[in-house]
Amino acid sequence: MNKRHVYIISDSTGITAQTLAQSIVSQFEDIKFQTTVIPYVDSIEKAQQTVERINSNCHDGERPIIFDTVIAPNLSEILSGAQGMRFDVLNMYLAPLQVELGQKSTLTVGKAHGRAQDANYKHRIDAVHFAMENDDGAKTRYYDKADVILIGVSRCGKTPTCLYLALQFGIYAANYPITEEDIEDLSLPKVLKEHKHKLFGLTIAPDRLSLIRNERRANSKYASLRQCQNEVREVEGIFRRHGIDFINTTDSSIEEIAATMLDKSGLHRS
């Protein structure tokens, strides 16, 4: 298999560049990419060190691919000394946008991700604490503050989805597991009824649920295929009976679940 080195150079965390680079190189399935992220290249000295580091590496005889989101012109100039195929990621957009918008960009380092001091960032962190404290039905008295309450059987993906919604979008997401007792009642627990417009259901294929539960409690009734089939069938019945939107998480990542949920529920992505 062909190999290529990929460098991601950023004056900040490198997270934007890494996300983008990953989505691009993953389009070439026959090549094995070896990725190195070099964050916080924010001084002349660090830029020079980065160039030396790249140029002194052998790269198995193939020139590396370089994704670079360093914005200061003097540092960008130094980085152009690195031998490789270089994408000057931000400038590919900023140059034409400056013309379109009739404005110079402010060329500020590290604007992609929230600063610790701004309100938007604080909201995200508060949302993370909210998700932690309102996980797994532990508390229900703060549901009036929730933007969304995810419901579904145990281990269908509620917790990671809530945390992702909080971290990525600052959404206050609680979750409540529908248990056997709830199912026997054939109705929604009272605490959920009061917040029906915030409910969103997750479901999952019973065989996959059984696999996941077996990792946690091997050979238990809880993990048995029959138990999983029963719970999923009943819970999907509850979703339908009460007109609760739901999605199947079997083949979806939390990013996909979150994006679909936001799209269906009309919640805003901040």
Next chain:
Amino acid sequence: MNKRHVYIISDSTGITAQTLAQSIVSQFEDIKFQTTVIPYVDSIEKAQQTVERINSNCHDGERPIIFDTVIAPNLSEILSGAQGMRFDVLNMYLAPLQVELGQKSTLTVGKAHGRAQDANYKHRIDAVHFAMENDDGAKTRYYDKADVILIGVSRCGKTPTCLYLALQFGIYAANYPITEEDIEDLSLPKVLKEHKHKLFGLTIAPDRLSLIRNERRANSKYASLRQCQNEVREVEGIFRRHGIDFINTTDSSIEEIAATMLDKSGLHRS
């Protein structure tokens, strides 16, 4: 203030495109951008609807900016009918990379984020559960499985950082709050000593810590500036005495804390 509409169109979640677009438009501080994300544009019908939706909007007389990561050539062709300034995000890179790598890209939809079935994705979700279960010193018996153990005073940012490390990088991160009792001992708790090479410290400016704690328990001793000053001074003393790497989170977002920590500790970003 000038206004501009921004559309982010994706055949998948739209998260890559949104992250990128945000880091780009935030460079123009004098313009207020109004962003609409349109995910899952993965059929001819949806592509046509997207074009109609954009073209029927008035946009206050200014053409919108469109960031598009739809990869199928037939859908991309339809989207080119949207009136605006369009960035065909992936193709800007894929076209030159195909030449460089001597290969056609596989043009697979939605490759940016983990599929629910691949090992890498499963590892991330397991890491999220690990972070939840090993939060706040609740359990210490799984520290042998941890990649890193964050330590610091209460409310210095350990929990959100651990969850971010798990979700974004699949890193098994536990955290342990250093309490007054630990401080009085002037030494590291035994359970931490055993895993000293995994420890990473967080610290924070006392006045900021006091603000954060006051939101939680107003006017308590716990939140008082004097208490915060004492705890921070002592804990930083412990970090120095035991040679534990640490960073100050006062002005840093969790993305920045995580990137710095990974850089210093040499942990791999997956």
